[in-house]
Amino acid sequence: MAAASTYKLSATRLNRLFLAGELSAVEITESVLQRIKTVEPKVTAFLTITAERALERAKKLDSRRRAGDTELGALAGVPVAIKDNLCTDGVPTTCASQILKGYVPPYDATVVERLHGSGALIVGKTNMDEFAMGSSGENSSFGVTRNPWDPNRVPGGSSSGSAAAVAAEEVPISLGSDTGGSVRQPAALCGVVGLKPTYGYVSRYGLVAFASSLDQIGPFARDVEDCARLFSVIAGPDRRDSTNAGRTPPAIKFGGEPSLKGVKLGVPREYFAAGIDSEVKARLDEAIRQLQALGASVAECSLPHTEHALAAYYIIAPAEASANLARFDGVKYGHRTSGASGLLEMYGKSRAEGFGPEVKRRIMIGTYALSSGYYDAYYKKAQQVRTLVMRDFEAAFAQFDALVTPTSPIPAWGLGEKTEDPLTMYLADVCTIPINLAGVPALSVPCGFAGGLPVGMQLIGKHFDDHKLLQYAWAYEKVTNHAAARPALEGGL
Amino acid sequence: MTVKYEPVIGLEVHVELSTATKVWCNCKNEFGAAPNTNCCPVCMALPGALPVLNARALEYTVKTGLALNCEIPHYAKFDRKNYFYPDNPSNYQISQLDLPLCVGGHVEITLADGTTKQIRIQRIQLETDAGKLLHAGDDVAEADSSLVDFNRAGVPLIEIVSEPDLRSAEEALAYLNKVRSIIKYCGVSDVKMEEGSMRCDVNISLRPVGTERYGTRAELKNVNSFSAAARGIEYEIKRQTAILEDGGEVEQETRSWRDAKGISVTLRSKEEAMDYRYFPEPDLPPVVLTAEEIDRVRASLPELPDSIMHRMMNEYGLSAYDASVIVAEKEFAEWFDRAVLLAGKANAKAVANWQTNELNRVMNARGLGPDQIPLSPEQVAGMLKLIEAGTISGKIAKTVFEKMIETGKDAATIVKEEGLTQVADEGELLKIALEIVAANPKVVEDWKSGKAGAAQWFVGQMMKATRGRANPQLATKLVTEALEQHAGQG
Ligand SMILES: [Zn+2]
Secondary structure: OOOOHHHOOOOOHHHHHHHHHOOOOOHHHHHHHHHHHHHHHHHOOOEEHHHHHHHOOOOHHHHHHOOOOOOOOOOOOOEEEEEEOOOOOEEEOOOHHHHOOOOOOOOHHOOOOHHHHHHEEEEEEEOHHHHOOOOOOOOOOOOOOOOOOEOOOOOOOOHHHHHHHHHOOOEEEEEEEEOOOOOOOOOOOHHHHEEOOOOOOOOOOOEOOOOOOOOOOEEEOOOOHHHHHHHHEEOOOOOOOOOOOOOOOOOOOOOOOOOOOOOOEEHHHHHHHOOOOHHHHHHHHHHHHHHHOOOOEEEEOOOHHHHHHHHHHHHHHHHHHHHHHHHOOOOOOOOOOOOOEEEEEEEEHHHHHHHOOHHHHHHHHHHHHOOOOOHHHHHHHHHHHHHHHHHHHHHHHHHOEEEEOOOOOOOOOOOOOOOHHHHHHHHHOOOOOHHHOOOOOOEEEEEEOOOOOEEEEEEEEOOOOOHHHHHHHHHHHHHHHHHHHHOOOOOOO | OOOOOOEEEEEEEEOOOOOOOOOOOOOOOOOOOOOOOOOOOOOOOOOOOOOOOOEEEEEHHHHHHHHHEEEEEEEOOOEEEEEEOOOOOOEEEEEEOOOOEEEEEEEEEOOOOOOEEEEEEEEEEEOOOOEEEEOOOOOOOOOOOEEEHHHHHHOOOEEEEEOOOOOOHHHHHHHHHHHHHHHHHOOOOOOOHHOOOOOEEEEEEEEEOOOOOOOOOEEEEEEEOOHHHHHHHHHHHHHHHHHHHHOOOOOOEEEEEEOOOOOEEEEEOOOOOOOOOOEEOOOOOOOEHHHHHHHHHHHHOOOHHHHHHHHHHHHHHOHHHHHHHHOOEEEHHHHHHHHHHOHHHHHHHHHHHHHHHHHHHHHHHOOOHHHOOOOOOOHHHHHHHHHHHOOOHHHHHHHHHHHHHHHOOHHHHHHHHOOHHHHHHHHHHHHHHHHHHHHHHHHHHHHOOOOOOOHHHHHHHHHOOOOOHHHHHHHHHHHHHHHHHHHHHO
């Protein structure tokens, strides 16, 4: 029977209760929708709430279960929120941009199909930095999302809404996308688990592209087991994405005594350099001791090209974005200016009116970097740096099973604090960006608090070792109580 | 002393591949469908859609490359070429910049004087065709509004880039015809200029004869037919010659060919040249082809025109001219081969004669394309069998040939219905010969006095009297006999 606190349950537990007939999908959905109604005014994590569609699916799911259907799926009965850059057939998909305001795709992204196939109930589309460009959520053109731990602070970005919705217990799990840290960094700042899968594990078909060679869709959850469950649903082969590796992840089993015996962990010193908050560093040091206590061997190591990764990223990502966002021109869909007198004016005005300042900034950087005469100095050089960053990781993984770093050098900052200075904002992603350049998997798991704000530990693994990272994180989570911590939203916000 | 100039010409030929579906999606690749009916999220560049390479388009490109004697690198990649235009839904074209699918080929062209020349091919790249714009006005800048049809957007397009080895409009035309012919043999495109499935850009410069260094070139766009290419080249040669002779300098620019007016006009100067900001396409992994995969495509190549031409000359003794006319079109060569198969190898030359003369004449007169040959190989073989058997004469055959085209009937039926069987009855023909000789004493006198042509005149009269049905050899023999008999009597 549904309790008032049904929404608080994990996805794994909701799925079990639903399959066992102890909770109906409609009861679960209603509980979650009620929770959203209650806390959404304080968090504003959502751009669209698809209550009717979710309840419709829930009803169908309930009747299938009653009819004895046993193939209901790993997320049957589980409400999910998804970032608003994932295409949903018949539901607006805006990337939090004026240029796509009111745009309704005619097809579902592969991950959306997979969610539906697993019995998940999509309850809404979440806020984000416009076109996933940003680290605070403040670049949304539809308003800011607040950090559930402190309403005057940012939730991180760009998957701001997806991270905040899970932290605020509006949904047990959600999907974001991670191009330079956009899942892991808000996960860290909101105190939830977030995974950036190996590039090519999750199909990008239907993810509105920011930087194609870096983008990867990833799950948010309040615990590692839920994160793994959602990852297992979305990862796998898809012929519609030519960069998909065609691999199905191995079944991930949790249980038994948590142990990291025999696991070799490296701690790259470049990730603990100047700029790291002292409390964040203290939480990481504690976490590393706990990993050792679990049986892992820990040694310091070096990823020498880390300092150049940020610069390379801010050439490669904008370069790809400048082409990916060229299609938003007012011709076929999205915003078209009124009253342009010619083609060029229509292009110019539609884009000037439709894109926000950060998106324009990156389109200009990318266009410049690809221009004839500058290509070799910028884009080509950045690709060379990317190769060096990859080699750094290859060398490290010859010695270690995984690497341990902070996810963000600082905890959540105040709303408006960094909006005037894009460069300091870019520095917030210094620990997450090299991972996207290398295409390896990484996750962020809560490791305590700094001044009352969540801190995340990042575990980085070898290509397609996503399941191992999840197992290491599970062991860590079992011996700490960070996953149980929840922000107090019911009180006075 | 005046300087003589030599044109240096290179061609970029664009060919739409006739795959069943488009290059990055599963939409149908067909001509003439209702606007925007063959589209999907991928070829309309909807947000989130991704391209997937059509394996057949890859195979067709490699096949074309092998047919044009190219090398097929084991590693190729795609690049984005960025430019804004409403017919291009993503505002970038997926193309190939530095690592195309085919490099370094060549074709041999034959000129009117019988000489041959090798034209080198620099590269062949696989890319994407754009949609089609319909303007409510002269062009996109002047129109009140424009409509876009995305049916053609995403159709696979190959660009065949020649080295600047061509030196005249004639050579350019021969090259275009040769490339078109080879592509048609490969079955990778229907190469119809009128449907836009084959187009070309011309790069042309002049240099003083005998010098090595290339002059400044102009690029000619909007060349929509082979003859327009020839006219455009002739015009450019004149235009650039006039500038140079005036002591001026040719500008490096892109020009547009206005065929109706017979002039080219500036489209973009060097300063306005587009910066396409190419970079590697991140949505597509590089193409890696193994030697086995390339060999498999090689094994699927049909016999190509050069080889067929040599076979026709060596096996059947055809002249180079006849053979070149026949192999120029795949349908002609197939028609010839079938007719020879039916009529026998001994008739091969006769088949070629009928095909390149009579049939060609009729088709030209009626404006028929190679896929509209109005006579079947069976019909012509049947006719040649009747000639061989002596049933009809070569002269009668011409009549039969025309009737076959007109009625579609076979030769035997026509000969029977029209009573065109050759008269080979010696007694009957001798009787006619004696009558003619008796009726023309004056010519008999001429014959007696040894006047040339008199005997031939009697043969002509024989043919006339028999409506051409007399066996010509027999008629000649019997006229002589009749004249001698007559002389003996006289
Ligand atoms: Zn399509």
